[in-house]
Amino acid sequence: MRRILLLALLCACTKQAPTFELRPVSQRELATAPKPSALVQPDPNLRVQIAERAHLQGKLRALALTDISARPDAAIASADALLSDAAASDEAKRSALEVLGGIDAPAAARALAKRVDIQTSHEPWIRASAAFELGRQSFDGIVPEMCAQLKYETDGETVVWIAALLAKHKNFCGLDGLRVLALRGLTPEVQDHARGMLAQLATDAGFADSDALYAAWNSADPGHTLPREEPSPELRAEIWRRIAALGVFDLKLVDDARFVLSRSPVWVVEMLTQALHEDAPHLRTCVAQSLERMGARASSACPALVQALEEPRMAPAVATALAAIGCAEALEPLVRCTQAGHDAELRHAAARALGVLGSQRSIDTLSELLAKADTADLRQTAAEALVGLGKGELGAQLLIECLTRPGADHDTAEAALERWLALGTDTQLLDAWRALAGDPNSTPTVAQAAERHKARAALLSKSK
Amino acid sequence: MRRIFGVLAIVAALVVLVAILRTPPPKAEAAGSFTSSEQCKSCHEQEYAEWSSSWHALSWSDPEVRALSNDFQNADCIDCHAPQPVFETGVAERVLPRTSRRGEGVDCIACHALPAGHTSGGRVAGTRTVPDAPCAPTALRDLGSSAFCASCHDQHDTTKQWRATDYAARGIGCIDCHMSKRPEGERGRVHTMIGGHDIELVRKAVDFRGRADAGHWMVEVENIGAGHHFPTEERARAADVFWRPLDGAEHPWKQVYRFRSPYHHEALPDTLLPAHETRPIPIADAPSSAPIEVALFYSLKPYWADPEHPDPEHEARLVKRLELKP
Numbered sequence: 001m002r003r004i005l006l007l008a009l010l011c012a013c014t015k016q017a018p019t020f021e022l023r024p025v026s027q028r029e030l031a032t033a034p035k036p037s038a039l040v041q042p043d044p045n046l047r048v049q050i051a052e053r054a055h056l057q058g059k060l061r062a063l064a065l066t067d068i069s070a071r072p073d074a075a076i077a078s079a080d081a082l083l084s085d086a087a088a089s090d091e092a093k094r095s096a097l098e099v100l101g102g103i104d105a106p107a108a109a110r111a112l113a114k115r116v117d118i119q120t121s122h123e124p125w126i127r128a129s130a131a132f133e134l135g136r137q138s139f140d141g142i143v144p145e146m147c148a149q150l151k152y153e154t155d156g157e158t159v160v161w162i163a164a165l166l167a168k169h170k171n172f173c174g175l176d177g178l179r180v181l182a183l184r185g186l187t188p189e190v191q192d193h194a195r196g197m198l199a200q201l202a203t204d205a206g207f208a209d210s211d212a213l214y215a216a217w218n219s220a221d222p223g224h225t226l227p228r229e230e231p232s233p234e235l236r237a238e239i240w241r242r243i244a245a246l247g248v249f250d251l252k253l254v255d256d257a258r259f260v261l262s263r264s265p266v267w268v269v270e271m272l273t274q275a276l277h278e279d280a281p282h283l284r285t286c287v288a289q290s291l292e293r294m295g296a297r298a299s300s301a302c303p304a305l306v307q308a309l310e311e312p313r314m315a316p317a318v319a320t321a322l323a324a325i326g327c328a329e330a331l332e333p334l335v336r337c338t339q340a341g342h343d344a345e346l347r348h349a350a351a352r353a354l355g356v357l358g359s360q361r362s363i364d365t366l367s368e369l370l371a372k373a374d375t376a377d378l379r380q381t382a383a384e385a386l387v388g389l390g391k392g393e394l395g396a397q398l399l400i401e402c403l404t405r406p407g408a409d410h411d412t413a414e415a416a417l418e419r420w421l422a423l424g425t426d427t428q429l430l431d432a433w434r435a436l437a438g439d440p441n442s443t444p445t446v447a448q449a450a451e452r453h454k455a456r457a458a459l460l461s462k463s464k
Numbered sequence: 465m466r467r468i469f470g471v472l473a474i475v476a477a478l479v480v481l482v483a484i485l486r487t488p489p490p491k492a493e494a495a496g497s498f499t500s501s502e503q504c505k506s507c508h509e510q511e512y513a514e515w516s517s518s519w520h521a522l523s524w525s526d527p528e529v530r531a532l533s534n535d536f537q538n539a540d541c542i543d544c545h546a547p548q549p550v551f552e553t554g555v556a557e558r559v560l561p562r563t564s565r566r567g568e569g570v571d572c573i574a575c576h577a578l579p580a581g582h583t584s585g586g587r588v589a590g591t592r593t594v595p596d597a598p599c600a601p602t603a604l605r606d607l608g609s610s611a612f613c614a615s616c617h618d619q620h621d622t623t624k625q626w627r628a629t630d631y632a633a634r635g636i637g638c639i640d641c642h643m644s645k646r647p648e649g650e651r652g653r654v655h656t657m658i659g660g661h662d663i664e665l666v667r668k669a670v671d672f673r674g675r676a677d678a679g680h681w682m683v684e685v686e687n688i689g690a691g692h693h694f695p696t697e698e699r700a701r702a703a704d705v706f707w708r709p710l711d712g713a714e715h716p717w718k719q720v721y722r723f724r725s726p727y728h729h730e731a732l733p734d735t736l737l738p739a740h741e742t743r744p745i746p747i748a749d750a751p752s753s754a755p756i757e758v759a760l761f762y763s764l765k766p767y768w769a770d771p772e773h774p775d776p777e778h779e780a781r782l783v784k785r786l787e788l789k790p
Contacts, residue, residue: 122731152729249558251619252728255540282553285560289539316563344499345548348563375499377565406516407502409567411525411535443531443765446522 020311022279026244033237036141039107042081043074050079050099054091065102072103080111083126094129101133106234109139116149116162124155131161140169141234144242144260147173151259156181156190160197167201170229172217173263175201175210220299221266231267239268243275246290247283258286262293266300273304276314285314292321302327309333309346316349323353331357335365340374347373348381355385363389370395380408384416392420396460403457410453417460429463497580498587500565501572507598508572514655515572523569528764532700544616545569549577551589551604556611558619570616578602591652610637620725622696629739631691641665641691660701660764663781669694670703670737672760672784676752681707681788683758685723686742693736695762699725702763703783706776707747710755710787717759717776721745724766755789 046068053064068075079096082088088096097115100108115121115130134142146162150173153159159181163174178201181194198210205227207213216225231239245257261268272291278284291298291305298321306329308318319337322330334357336342337350351369354362366389369382380402383395392399399420402413421430436455438444444452505512515521523529523545524536533541539561546566547559565571576588586593586602593603606612610632614623617638626632643653658665669690674683683705687694695701702724706717723743726732737743750756761780768774776782 118729118731154729154731249618251540251543251558254558258540282558282560317560320563344564345562352563375564377500377567381564407500407565407568409524409565411530412566415535444527446526449525449527 020308021277022284022311023277024280025275025278026240026247026283029240030237030244033240034233035237036106036110036234039077039080039111040073042078043071044078046071046074046078047082050075050082050096051088051092053099054089054095065099068099069103072105073107075099076103076105076107076111080114083111083115090125093126097126097129097133100130101136104136104138106139106141109134109137109142112137113142113145116146116158118149118152118154124158127153127155128157128161131158131165135161135165135168137165139234140229140232141238143169143171143235144238144264147171147260147263148256150174150177150263151256153177156185156187157193160190160193164197164201167204169235170227171263171265172201172205172213172226175214175217179210179214218295218297220296226265228265228267236271239264239271243271243278243283243287246275246286247278247280254286258290258293261287261290266297269294269298269301272298273301276301276304276308276311276318281313284308284311285317288314288317288321292317292324295324296326298325299327301325302329306330306333309337312343312346315343316345319346319349319353323356326357328357331359331361335361338365338369344375344378347378351378351381351385355388358389363391367391367394370398376402376405376408380413384412387416387420387423390423392416392423396420397464400457400460403453411449414453414456417456426463429459432459498573498577501568504572504576504599511652511655512572515657518656519659519661520570520657521568524566525569532765542566544619547574547616549574549579550612550615551577551582551606552579553615555606555609556614559615575607575612576601608637608639610639613638617697620697620699622692625692625696625736625738629691631739636691638691660695660697660762663762663783666695666762666781667783670760670783672758672786674758674786674788676788676790677746679752681747681750681752681756681758683707683745683747683786683788684742685737685745685760687737687739690739693725693738695723696736699727700764700766702766704761704763704774704776704780705745705758706761706774707750707756707758709750710757710789716773718749719774719776720747727766752788753790755787757785757787759783759785 049064049068053061053068056064079099082096083093097112100112112130112134116127116134118127121127121130134146143166146166150159150162153162159174159177163178166172166174175198178194178198181190182198183191185191185194202208202210202213205213206225207216239261242257242260245253248254261272269291272287275287276284278287288305288308291301302322302325305318305322305325305327309315315337319334322334330353334350334353337346338354351366354366363386366382366385370379370386373379373382379398383398386392386395396417399413399417402408403410403417418433421433424430433456436452436459438448438452501512501515519526529541529545530536536542536545542561543559546562546569548562550559553560576590578584578586578589584602584604585595585600587600588602589604589607590601591603591607592601594601610623610626617623626638639653642659643655643657645653660666669687671686671688672683674681676682685705690696695703702722704719704723705721706719708715708717723735723737725734725736747756747758759776760783761776762783763780768779
């Protein structure tokens with residue numbers, strides 16, 4: 001009996017600490033996700049009607065639209081085919097875009113979204129018109145695709161209409177583009193348009209001004225002041241497709257997916273948190289990077305991310321994400337990750353994260369790393385992180401050495417020293433440092449950059 | 465009494481056992497605990513010197529790269545410019561960004577280090593297995609394969625382009641041109657890994673010729689030596705054909721054609737020249753009755769300081785030049 005008891009005790013006590021569970025998350029989700037249906041065959045008669053409608057005005061033009069829309073599937077296919085025809089006139093194409101905008105259906109929205117793509121439509125007016133017409137649609141499944149277009153769009157008017165249609169679905173990632181256009185749009189008209197849209201979006205969302213809306217969008221929105229919308233199953237499926245795309249080889253697809261996910265509303269965080277358990281290592285690492293790029297908006301992911309520090313392949317990316325999001329509860333786990341015995345990659349990422357999160361505990365830990373870390377590289381990282389915490393003087397000497405030490409990260413040391421000097425009171429020294437920057441209108445050669453590092457190291461060494 | 469001591473001893477042993485089993489082991493130090501490529505220098509002096517002078521070593525610090533990536537604020541660029549060891553992220557898999565020793569760029573560790581506990585038992589990949597050497601190299605064929613280079617260099621389709629060529633069919637891979645064998649009597653390959661920065665290599669890639677055609681001059685560019693498109697890799701790279709009259713007077717260069725894969729937002733056609741193909745380029749403004757000078761220039765960055773008046777002689781590098789006379 002005693003032996004059995006001892007055996008039971010042994011079994012209970014030796015049960016392993018829980019490991020970080022991995023599974024094929026996105027593929028399972030996508031297996032049951034709704035798929036877009038294919039377009040029907042275009043109808044040549046309808047196509048003629050759409051083209052002829054271009055010559056009508058006023059009520060007749062509206063009536064023709066009603067007529068054409070009576071067979072929505074065929075009308076969508078015909079308008080889409082007309083838009084693909086290089087020989088079709090601009091008037092006919094404009095009519096086709098209006099027809100698509102007038103039919104509130106997923107297929108019409110998808111056909112319009114295709115025309116907002118800069119690779120499909122080289123003429124800016126088509127992209128702008130398509131984005132405007134898309135704003136009349138209620139289907140939200142095109143939101144990720146439109147968000148991705150913001151990465152590439154060069155036409156101001158198109159950016160304004162994309163931002164408007166995204167905001168309609170409670171995605172305010174277009175505010176960034178609008179704010180840039182309002183200040184630096186190519187023409188006064190574009191600047192006015194952007195300013196007007198910013199004001200409109202703020203009013204519609206219930207904010208006093210667009211700055212308040214922008215601040216709410218970029219925060220964890222603790223007061224739940226942002227308007228929210230329940231995503232459709234199609235939109236959720238699109239988000240899962242973007243998550244799955246994080247695991248493919250193609251750099252552009254990965255970059256686009258990270259861009260879209262990090263600019264999606266906060267309901268996406270729950271899906272990304274699930275995907276941290278994805279069994280494909282590249283995918284789950286890129287999920288952590290997507291959360292990182294969401295910043296404070298991903299704060300609900302903090303507990304899951306702290307847990308994800310246990311997974312060695314993505315732990316460095318997780319540490320970076322914890323810092324970017326500002327997860328205060330990650331402080332102690334990150335301090336532990338800087339200790340000897342952990343992977344060098346994680347130690348560096350954790351040290352940088354402490355430099356972002358701050359606190360006396362971070363300063364103490366980084367100071368210890370600066371003094372005792374076993375590699376020069378990690379000591380440099382600690383010195384750079386201390387600059388971020390206003391303690392640059394602790395690591396300045398090391399950073400000066402890093403400006404010229406072979407193998408050191410000269411440019412990052414240089415940037416850290418400049419930040420440190422800018423935070424200080426010695427304006428003469430800062431001016432002398434900046435005077436060594438070289439011609440701001442030309443890119444230096446490798447040799448010129450090395451000379452600059454050397455001159456700046458000499459300047460700071462002399463000034464001590 | 466002895467029984468009590470026995471039970472206590474067993475319990476104590478159990479407590480120690482449990483403590484050992486429940487404490488998570490320290491995470492394995494990746495890449496065989498190498499912390500810097502400097503560690504390779506003492507035994508591999510020649511390779512280290514070659515690599516130090518290579519663009520791989522400058523992948524993090526090259527001012528051009530830093531300018532184009534906005535000092536790596538565009539974090540997507542870090543993956544290939546300071547990659548984790550390829551054997552860790554997987555041969556022919558996309559690389560992932562490093563957080564440590566970024567200043568070393570694409571270094572010895574990125575290509576040679578094996579993950580801790582690699583099945584081969586070695587610490588680094590090499591061309592020979594030497595278990596007694598300090599770095600315990602293991603011969604791995606993957607190291608010299610084009611799939612290995614693909615982890616970074618296929619991000620802009622270069623390996624894909626190569627796979628479609630006759631070179632791939634003949635078994636001529638990346639290292640045959642970019643990492644040539646050392647001279648007879650010396651072992652190994654040169655670690656400078658020359659590419660687009662080496663204008664002599666670029667010159668070997670193309671043939672440039674001209675002729676009169678229906679009253680005007682016409683030039684042809686043929687990809688005779690690159691095992692991939694010309695130019696290839698990063699979208700920043702471009703090759704341009706310029707011409708000017710050859711009448712003894714000073715004339716500015718006029719641009720007639722650009723070979724380039726544009727950035728997505730530029731909505732321009734992809735005009736890269738595939739391997740073995742020839743691109744005829746008519747010079748409509750140049751009647752074949754008058755002599756002209758034609759040149760092919762190669763650029764590492766895509767934009768001219770003044771797009772209206774490009775100055776290829778100062779902003780690009782001359783690949784080939786022709787004088788066409790009636």
